[in-house]
Amino acid sequence: MSEDDAAASDGPEIAVCVVEPQTPGNVGTIARAMKNFGLEDLLLVNPPEIEPEGEAYGFAGHARQDILPGAEEVSFEDVCEQYHTVGFTAITGEDSSRHVRFPYTTPEELKADLKAVAGPVALVFGREDKGLSNEELEQLDQVAAVPASEEYPVMNLGQAATVVMYELRTLTLPDTQLPDVDRHRAGPEDIERLHDYWDDFLTAMGHREHKHEKTERMFRRLVGRAGATDREVTTLLGVLRRATDQLEDRRERLENVDEDDSLRR
């Protein structure tokens, strides 16, 4: 858990509603992302036929086991009545002169907004080709848009929904699959030990005196930025210790050779 997952239970229940999806594949893609990001309720307004052997199930991954078979066919009006609704569109209003598509919320801002909403929330996505109509958007509580390229902002339905659920994940996931990296970071004492070993190593290798401190500073900055783990430091300590020992051992042996040499002369 490197995320603020503790917040997961703070947010409202979040459902996904797709209005008149045209291709079952996109419904499957959305169901899979729901499973990936901890959402459960899929609401479909006037959907295409979804068959167990068809494309929707083909794209759904493990969501074929629960989310897809549990999808509810609903009316747009029921969703408006029973949920705090957020409608997504790639094309917002240009300014404040009309209220249908302006002001919009970004998924990032939405994450903060939804924490303050009591009721269940429905993220509402429109048709693949035309999205949500103005008449539909007018009935929804908020309008949101995924920031994308000015040149080509129109995302595929399944991809747009995936991005939104990814961004809202801290509201829906109690936990992620990721282990806590920070628990494995090397502590300050290990890091200081690493710098001591580095110091010994520089001395043993006969690093020129005037460069010694400068090289120590370089290494401190590099290690400081890298966020080393305990194990990485342990490995480096081993390498430096052994290199230093070898350097000292060989120097001694060379001194003995010199001595023998001078005795022999």
Add this chain to the structure above:
Amino acid sequence: MSEDDAAASDGPEIAVCVVEPQTPGNVGTIARAMKNFGLEDLLLVNPPEIEPEGEAYGFAGHARQDILPGAEEVSFEDVCEQYHTVGFTAITGEDSSRHVRFPYTTPEELKADLKAVAGPVALVFGREDKGLSNEELEQLDQVAAVPASEEYPVMNLGQAATVVMYELRTLTLPDTQLPDVDRHRAGPEDIERLHDYWDDFLTAMGHREHKHEKTERMFRRLVGRAGATDREVTTLLGVLRRATDQLEDRRERLENVDEDDSLRR
């Protein structure tokens, strides 16, 4: 531009590399997301046949015009040599004991990391079924993972790549399609005017004296949180002004009626 888009030119060039994609559809999905988020260079290691009438082009949207036809077939080794490489996996190491999949970086952290990378960057994604092998990951500079459900963290290839590009968009997009909302927010003077009109309205409607101030505070808090636009305030000012006028007008006429009435008696 509600985003910190100005940073777009600060980051390094970012390419996307897919290692042995099995389904052309995923290549098309990735190409579309690249176009949506301002990336251009698609590198394919041992890809399937990509035909102009096939699935890849079907899923690519406008990326069929440039990114998909411009995709380069490359060797994994060339990518490792020529790019700062980031390998993506849903399954990280559990702790620091091995260095292949730990420590990982999240896409969010990666955004900050990549600003400090000079060379061109390749985001490297693996096969649909098995991802990247340990032997491949060992050769890459960084490992990254999209945080997802503990229960089912494995995303579809195209969806995972889309999420990553979305998260890194401030490094690749000079501008988004979204107009600046903040330029359309109502200024403090408009807001104060709104509260004056609200005050007049409460007086005109004969709101009970002891509730007047409390209701003013309620309205100040609600408006304060909503981030009203100039136009929203203008519309509200019009509604309140007209309601207040009507209330005062009707009160006067009623007083006249009462006067007439009393004269008549």
